[in-house]
Amino acid sequence: MPSEPMSADPMPAEPAETSARPLTRIQKRNIEAILDAALEVFSAQGFRGATLDQIATAAGLSKPNLLYYFPSKEAIHLELLSSLLDDWLAPLREMRAEGEPRDEIMRYMRRKLEMSRAMPRESRLFANEILQGAPRMGGTLAVELKVLVDEKAAIIRGWSAAGKIAPVDPHHLIFSIWALTQHYADFDVQVRAVLGPGHDPYTEAERFLDTLFDRLLRP
Amino acid sequence: MPSEPMSADPMPAEPAETSARPLTRIQKRNIEAILDAALEVFSAQGFRGATLDQIATAAGLSKPNLLYYFPSKEAIHLELLSSLLDDWLAPLREMRAEGEPRDEIMRYMRRKLEMSRAMPRESRLFANEILQGAPRMGGTLAVELKVLVDEKAAIIRGWSAAGKIAPVDPHHLIFSIWALTQHYADFDVQVRAVLGPGHDPYTEAERFLDTLFDRLLRP
């Protein structure tokens, strides 16, 4: 216990990103296991549907031990949401005004579809949160997300005006990419139930969405 | 109590559809109030997130009184889901092979969008159910829904083959209509947060989706 007075910060739990002390090997392992287990459970059951016991069991820990690393159920959920938002928005951030317009949009769509395929749990976690009115993300949505989307919408509008792509409402174009790609993760059971066995939804979806956006954007 | 021996069927609660006795005025009023309140609460909080007290309060009843009309929380939820499925599928059922292909598909899309606008709670109720793996609807999806979609997909495939519309994967065309229209109900807060004030999402969506499906389907 070097240098610090013992009066302030008695917190033993969760030496998170703001703390100075580096993470123990055990801390790293357990925190990672907890977050992975929590993602599994929260995405499948929603926030209120998930229980600490479920998460603890899935992480291979006891409930009090889990609460040694995180102060509350809410804290785990929040940590998941905030750390995921960056990954989730990264593909859109990479859309460059200098690129070839159709390529840029198609690449964005494909990357989003690939994320739905590779990270369905994350997609469902967000879907659950938004569905219930985004009680823990409302602010972020209205600021950070809006700024990013407005910026990219302006780029798309420029491409439309320059005749590089067919005229489209840029905001709703982005919404359509979200809706169409996330649908395959969020409604996975429905898609598979309707298609029946012997289908690979994502392979078919990629072909379909390629066609769809090609016909939509071709000038 | 005519004709029936008192030994069997002591059930006082919920004289539902299978019962012979017609519904009292009070029964009709209260059951309707309960289902409406339950739709409100379940769609906003999910099944486990909703509490009987919330539903009872929203319906203007006490909790025991609510349980006088329905035997359990589960029963209310099930009643909502099953009675909603028909309404939800009705627009697709109305798609006729004899109609003008583009009109039929565009009308279906517009009706689904209108349902999202007029019945967002119902849309979110379904979304919640599917998101969590459809534990209470899995069977129905794999049978009733699959049969209906396969039937309509065959019609669409015929239209494609006849050159009436551009070639498309019919199943994924239907998925895309679901995804694009339900997105505006299920992700309402996100759409509004990104668009900001002064926008009517549904009016803009109708214009955008008209354009999208016109370009996608035009032979």
Place this chain on the structure above:
DNA sequence: CCTGATGCTGACCGTTCGGTCAAACGACCC
């Protein structure tokens, strides 16, 4: 106005849940 069925309620019950705590355990360093 009487009566039986329907409608309604306060009090209560068992369980589950999120969270706490004191005590024990264990690894590592002197």
Place this chain on the structure above:
DNA sequence: GGGTCGTTTGACCGAACGGTCAGCATCAGG
């Protein structure tokens, strides 16, 4: 081997939840 700090646990707590029950209120029909 003893001390220390990080780690783990069993036992426990209060609140919330789904559901029950005995009894009271109310209503409709005769």
